[in-house]
Amino acid sequence: MDIKHYMTDVGQRARQASRALVKASSNKKNAALLAIAELLEASMSSLIAENKKDLDAGKTRGLDDALLDRLALNEERIQGMAEGLRQIAALPDPVGEISDMNYQPSGLQIGKMRVPLGVIGIIYESRPNVTADAAALCMKSGNAAILRGGSEAIRSNQAIAECIKQGLEQAGLPADVVQVITTTDREAVGELITMQDYVDVIVPRGGKGLIERISGNASVPVIKHLNGICHVYIDDKADRQKAIDIAYNAKTHRYGVCNAMETLLVNHAIAADVLPELAQKYRNEGVELRCCEGSAKILADFATQAATDEDWDTEYLAPVLSIRLVDDMDAAIEHIFAHSSGHTEAIVTEDFSRARRFLAEVDSSSVMVNASTRFADGFEYGLGAEIGISTDKIHVRGPVGLEGLTSQKYIVLGDGHIRT
Numbered sequence: 001m002d003i004k005h006y007m008t009d010v011g012q013r014a015r016q017a018s019r020a021l022v023k024a025s026s027n028k029k030n031a032a033l034l035a036i037a038e039l040l041e042a043s044m045s046s047l048i049a050e051n052k053k054d055l056d057a058g059k060t061r062g063l064d065d066a067l068l069d070r071l072a073l074n075e076e077r078i079q080g081m082a083e084g085l086r087q088i089a090a091l092p093d094p095v096g097e098i099s100d101m102n103y104q105p106s107g108l109q110i111g112k113m114r115v116p117l118g119v120i121g122i123i124y125e126s127r128p129n130v131t132a133d134a135a136a137l138c139m140k141s142g143n144a145a146i147l148r149g150g151s152e153a154i155r156s157n158q159a160i161a162e163c164i165k166q167g168l169e170q171a172g173l174p175a176d177v178v179q180v181i182t183t184t185d186r187e188a189v190g191e192l193i194t195m196q197d198y199v200d201v202i203v204p205r206g207g208k209g210l211i212e213r214i215s216g217n218a219s220v221p222v223i224k225h226l227n228g229i230c231h232v233y234i235d236d237k238a239d240r241q242k243a244i245d246i247a248y249n250a251k252t253h254r255y256g257v258c259n260a261m262e263t264l265l266v267n268h269a270i271a272a273d274v275l276p277e278l279a280q281k282y283r284n285e286g287v288e289l290r291c292c293e294g295s296a297k298i299l300a301d302f303a304t305q306a307a308t309d310e311d312w313d314t315e316y317l318a319p320v321l322s323i324r325l326v327d328d329m330d331a332a333i334e335h336i337f338a339h340s341s342g343h344t345e346a347i348v349t350e351d352f353s354r355a356r357r358f359l360a361e362v363d364s365s366s367v368m369v370n371a372s373t374r375f376a377d378g379f380e381y382g383l384g385a386e387i388g389i390s391t392d393k394i395h396v397r398g399p400v401g402l403e404g405l406t407s408q409k410y411i412v413l414g415d416g417h418i419r420t
Helices: 003-022 026-042 044-061 065-071 075-090 129-140 151-170 187-192 208-217 240-252 268-284 293-298 329-339 352-361
Strands: 098-103 109-116 119-124 144-148 178-180 201-205 230-234 261-267 288-291 304-306 320-326 344-348 366-369 406-413
Touching: 003 109, 003 119, 003 144, 003 178, 003 187, 026 044, 026 075, 026 129, 026 151, 044 065, 044 075, 044 151, 065 151, 075 129, 119 129, 119 187, 129 144, 129 151, 129 178, 144 187, 151 178, 201 208, 230 240, 230 329, 240 261, 240 268, 240 344, 261 268, 261 329, 268 293, 268 320, 288 293, 293 304, 293 320, 320 329, 329 344, 329 352, 344 352, 352 366
Parallel strands: 119 144, 119 201, 144 178, 230 261, 230 344, 261 320, 288 304, 288 320, 344 366
Antiparallel strands: 098 109, 109 406
C-alpha cells in the first residue's frame, strides 16, 4: 500500500465530508447517533468476538494487564458506548449557537457564532470505545473525523467502524464523515499529523511516549494531555470514612485509566487513624504501596517499599500507589505543584475555607472536593462522552466534549452600512 497516497485520499474525502456535514440538521446528526447506538447493541456478539481476537493477540505479544483491561470489550462496556451515543444525541447542538450580540455605535449588530473546527484527526491506543466516543462527538459538533487506533485493537475498531458507517448511511449522511484507518503502518500517523491541507486539529490519546512524539512531530495543531499523575490529599479536618472511601475508590476502581489516583497525600495528624485501614483494603486488592519514611513507620505491619524521587513523577496505570505524609495543606499543594501532570487533584476535608483555597490554588484541569478522581470523565461531567482530557491551557482544558470541538467566528449584521 502506498501510505502517502492512501492518507491523502482519506484527507480529501474527510474535507469534502466536513463541508457536507456543516449543512446537516441537528435531527439528521442525532438520527445517525441513535442508529449507531442500536447497531452497536445489535452487533454485540460479533464485536465481542472480534475483540477476543485482539485480546488473544495482545496476550501473545505480552501486553500487560493494564493494557489488556483498556483493550477489553464486554456487554457492559458496549452498552456504555451505546448509552454515551444516546446522551450525545440528547445534548444541545452547539453548532450555530449565537452569543454576545450587541449593537455598536455604528448601528451594526455584532456577535459570535459557534462553528465546527473542520476535520479532526484522532490517534489513540488500546481502548476501542474511543472509536465510538470520538466519532460521536466529532459528528455532533459538525466535524469530520479521521480515526487511527492502535494495532492491538485493529479488529475491534474495524468492527465498530462498520456500525458507524451503517448508521451514517441510514441517516443519509456521507460515510466519509467518520473514517477509521485500516492500516497499522506507523507511516500513516506521520502523514496524518502533517496533512495541514486536510486536517485542522490532532487529538492524541494514549501513553506519554505517544503523545510526546505526536506533539513533537505534528505540523497540525494538537489538543493533548501527557499523562495523569493524579493526587488525593486527606486533610486533618477530613471525615474519616469519606477519606477511606474516596482514597480506596480513586486507586482501585480501575487501574489503567488516566484519572486513577497515583499519589496519596495524608496530613500527618490524621495518618495513623486512616492509613492502616486503607492499607488493609489496598492489600486485599493486591496494591503495592510505596511509602515515604513517615507513612512506612505507620504501616510497619504491612509489606511496603520505600518511595523514590521517581515515584512521585510516575503514572503507574497499575496496582501501585505512592503515599506521602505532609504537615499541612500548604505542603500538599507544594507537592502537587512540583509533581502533578495537571490532570486531576482532590482534597478530602470538612473545612470549607480549606476546600475553597484548594480549589483556587491548585492549577489542574479538574479540582475536586470530597470526591474520587475517577469522576474526571466526560460522561460523568454530563458531556455524553469525551474525546480526551486536555491538560493544555489554550482553547480547551479538562474533558473535551462538544463545545471543545468547536470554535467561534464573529458575525456582523448590517443594513447597507459603509465605513466613513
